[in-house]
Amino acid sequence: MRPVIIYVITGLILNLVAILISIYRLSLPDFLQNNNILYNLHSVLRVILLGWYINSLQLIRLSWLSKFILPVYLLFVVVNFIFWENPLFLSTRLLSAESIVLLILCLFFLISSMRDDSDTNWLKHPSFLICIGLCFYEAVNFFIFLFFYPLLENNLQFGMLTMKIFSVSYIIFCILLALSLYRSRKDLAAA
């Protein structure tokens, strides 16, 4: 659970700093007024840490997919920010890539759990809650991330609604994350 705990802590810090910047934007120096880089960083950390966690599960440790998907994603991040996008702007391409990578990993985990012959009851495993939460969050937000700017330009009202959908899905993901940490701690105490 270490990657999940690191993600929760770093995610909380990044979100708090981003919110504080948006509140006190005017009283901050110019170079500190942009919080988009924090959202981009949060997205990259989410993929790396939660991808690391899913890969570390016994279920898909040896799979070919887990070996190359994260390096390919990191390569994409580097190429994207060097050649195509500025990290100071919210990168919808990056968020969409995040959705694809994490969705593939989560779906791969869920399908592997169905094929698993061991005695593990994956429904009661903390990873199940994390993957379901992540799957739900990424599935809901993939199209929102993909068409974020065109949506705001064409239909502002719907664009604002999608932001509410994004927030609700993130809250659900966080609740499931908290439940999985609680379950993991309970399992550890029982052992």
Place this chain on the structure above:
Amino acid sequence: MNDITYLVSVGIGVMLLMVVSILLAVIYNQKKKTQHRIAMDKLREQQQNQLIEAAVRSEEIERHRIAETLHDEVGAILSSAKLHLLGIKEDSLDEKDKKLYEKGRELLNDVIQKVRGISHNLHSNILKEFGLNEAIRHFVRKVTQGTIMNATTALDDNYKTENPDDDISIYRMVQELVNNILKYANASEFMISSVLDGKELNLVIFHNGDGLTQEQFEELRYQKEGLGLKNIQNRVILLKGTIHFVKGGEGYRVNIHVPVKTNQPENE
């Protein structure tokens, strides 16, 4: 609604549908696997019980066969030998031969008694004819005869079983436990009591010596020298009962709970 709004709405809907479908498939699959696992565990337990039952039954058959051989063949030969020995006229013997004759007769009587004892121990006719309580009382009297051990029994006479095989198993457990007390506990007194509680027979063996706790029993029954304890555990499994070793203030207690079929009305 313009194209992008439509595309995003449909996209979110499709993705959600996909996630929900996979989630339901995982839950269904896991439930099916759990059911299969439970069924397999049950089957494994059933097979294990059948093996234990076969082992216990074959042990009983073998005991019966040995008891019969000892009683009918060895016992008969010894009795015949005694008759032949008694046929010797003592008057015709000198002092030295008389002493040898007396010693031989004494030893022969001892052997006959011992063979009879072993035979009865291996296969108790009392158990068959008078039931579990009488067999336990007789066994306790026999093992404590000529010792300073103070043994008491307080057995519930309402107990009457319909399955004699269960009685044999309960009797064997009591035999093994009492023998262990006599061998290892250094006790000066022990008590065997039973209470018939509805469809359950609660048997308690108490002694004031050095006994076993539940942890020690769990540990010892897997050891080679703990064969008696393993047999006790096998019989408990066979009877679908439970056994608990408890250390009390004044001694040690073995509580055995066995579900039984009785003719006793339940409201009594």
